[in-house]
Every structure is written in structure tokens, then in C-alpha cells.
Amino acid sequence: MNVGPQETFRALADPTRRSILMLLSSQDLSIREVAAKFEVTRGAIKKHLSILEDGKLISVHTSGRERINHLEPNTLRAVSDWLGYFDKYWDERLVGLKQAIEKDKI
Amino acid sequence: MNVGPQETFRALADPTRRSILMLLSSQDLSIREVAAKFEVTRGAIKKHLSILEDGKLISVHTSGRERINHLEPNTLRAVSDWLGYFDKYWDERLVGLKQAIEKDKI
DNA sequence: TTGACATGATACCTTTTGGTATTATATAAA
DNA sequence: TTTATATAATACCAAAAGGTATCATGTCAA
Numbered sequence: 001m002n003v004g005p006q007e008t009f010r011a012l013a014d015p016t017r018r019s020i021l022m023l024l025s026s027q028d029l030s031i032r033e034v035a036a037k038f039e040v041t042r043g044a045i046k047k048h049l050s051i052l053e054d055g056k057l058i059s060v061h062t063s064g065r066e067r068i069n070h071l072e073p074n075t076l077r078a079v080s081d082w083l084g085y086f087d088k089y090w091d092e093r094l095v096g097l098k099q100a101i102e103k104d105k106i
Numbered sequence: 107m108n109v110g111p112q113e114t115f116r117a118l119a120d121p122t123r124r125s126i127l128m129l130l131s132s133q134d135l136s137i138r139e140v141a142a143k144f145e146v147t148r149g150a151i152k153k154h155l156s157i158l159e160d161g162k163l164i165s166v167h168t169s170g171r172e173r174i175n176h177l178e179p180n181t182l183r184a185v186s187d188w189l190g191y192f193d194k195y196w197d198e199r200l201v202g203l204k205q206a207i208e209k210d211k212i
Numbered sequence: 213t214t215g216a217c218a219t220g221a222t223a224c225c226t227t228t229t230g231g232t233a234t235t236a237t238a239t240a241a242a
Numbered sequence: 243t244t245t246a247t248a249t250a251a252t253a254c255c256a257a258a259a260g261g262t263a264t265c266a267t268g269t270c271a272a
Contacts, residue, residue, distance in 0.1 A: 006121055013119035014230085025195055027250080033247060039212055044231050065239040065248045067116075080189055081146035082124075089131055089179035105220095120260085138218060150261050152219080157259095171218045171269040 003079040005078045011055030012079070016040070017048050021057060031067050117161030118185070122146070123154050127163060130177040138174050144160045 011017055020034055033050060035042040049069055052058045056075045059069050117123055127141055141151040145164045155175055157166045167174050 009119050009124070013115050018115070022191070025192060026251085029249075040230085040235090041232060043233080043251095047230070062249095067249065071192075071195065073192045076189050076192050077196065079185070083182050083189075084184055085128070086131060086177075086179045086182050090183065091179065122260090136218075146260085147262060148219085148222095149263080151220095153260075168219095171221065 005082060007051075008055040008057060008078055011051050011057055014048065014051075016045075017052055020045075020048060020052065021071060024058060024069060025073070028068050028070045031069065034069060068095060111188055113157075114163060114181060115186055117163050120154065120157075125196075126151075126154060126158065127177060130164060130175060131172055131179070133177045134174050137175065140175060152162050169210040 012101060019038075020106065023034060023037060024028065029043060031046055035045040038045060049058065051059075052069075053060060057072055059070050059072050061070070122144060125144075125185055129135065129140060129143060137148060137155060140153070140155065141148040144151060155164065155166075158175075159166060163178055165176050165178050
């Protein structure tokens, strides 16, 4: 059970899991389909997906014999909120630059 | 050596290390001063500080026999940038609305 | 100088993590 | 109904993580 940001931070600590999130950002995928993109076994991928689910970074629904993994991007907001605590300490020159860039994007 | 965001994500995965970052946001502290705030031994805190340094989340300078730990908040920008990749997927209600609008060519 | 103090560096221990291999079960397809 | 497929579940392994205890070294202070 996820009772806070700990499981989310923990889930993000592994590079394979971060790659899986990138993969799932473009489309939902079954365990088999995710595993096909990596060198490790399906069992290892299954464990990674379970950890991502614990961290509420993905959700799962079954479709027949398949288990479809779906990105839950809103959970990353918890991480963003945590980072927000430090916003005020960021280099003000860089903050200014970022704001200028964002202003030009619009 | 830190060659990417991996060491930073790894450093953030531990709750004690995240607490240390919070502590250091208000003031620079020696190892002894940081250790005084936690239940674990100074040795354990020293290891955490080394991992935070590997992740470039803190910097260190020696002052006499003390080792002063200083927050490097700009490194959190790497994490923020990574999160930025998923910005466009946030709040699926808005994504759905956007797609509906585009479909109707409004 | 001498003693206390702050840290560095190890050695060691236990638990967690990331991984494989194997077996079992449920579903799809011929 | 058989057979192949997709996943679940488990046992097991090596390495990493988090922790303690201990000793060495450098620095401050009386």
C-alpha cells in the first residue's frame, strides 16, 4: 500500500523502471509487450511493474489473459510538489531564464 | 562520479536523505550537526551525505576539522526536467477535453 | 604538548533489491 | 477438447543498501 511519496520515489530510483514509464507514456502495454523492449526476463519486468504499481505510477486492468499497464502521470505531481519545496532556493538567474523561455513559448 | 540523473534519483529514494536535504535548505551543517537530528549513528549519516554528494545534491567544504555540507538545489532541476517530459500527460480530463476539441476542429 | 573532538576509513552484519528459473493456472485458438 | 499463450507465484541467488562498531588521522584548545 502506498501511504506517501516514499513508494513513488523508490519506484523512480531504478533506470529500467523510468524507461518503462517513458514507454507507457505513448501507449498502454501488456507485460509481454513491455518485456519485449528489454533484455531482462519477463519475471524481472513483472517485478518492476509491481513496484511501479505500488508507487501508483501505473494502473493495471486485465483484458482476457493479458494484464494491461497504463501510465498514471498525475502521481508524478507528488514528486513535483516535493521539488516545489526547494523552488525558492534555485539559482535566481536560472529561474529568470526559465520564466523567459516559458513566456516565449506561449 | 555522477554521469547522469541516476545518482540523483537514487539519492532521493531514501527518506532520511530527503530529510537531510530539507534540513540543509535552511542552513549549512557539519556532519555532527546533521547526525544530531537523527537516531542513527554518525557513520550512517556520513554514508547518506556521501550518496547525496554523489548525486550532486549537496556540496562540501572543509573548515578546520569540520566538513560543512551545503545544499545544491539546482541539481533538483535535473529531476524537474525529467518530470517535464510527462507534463503533457498530466490531468487526463484536460487531455481528453483537448482531444475532443481537436476532433471537432474547434 | 597533550587531550579532546570531528571526521575518514574499514570491517562486518542483516535486509532489500534485481535477477533467473520453474511450476501452476487461466484464457485463447485450432 | 487440445494445445499454445499470458500471466501468477514461488524458490533461489548475488549484489547492493543501510546500519553498527572500531580504529586511525588531523585539528583545536588548554
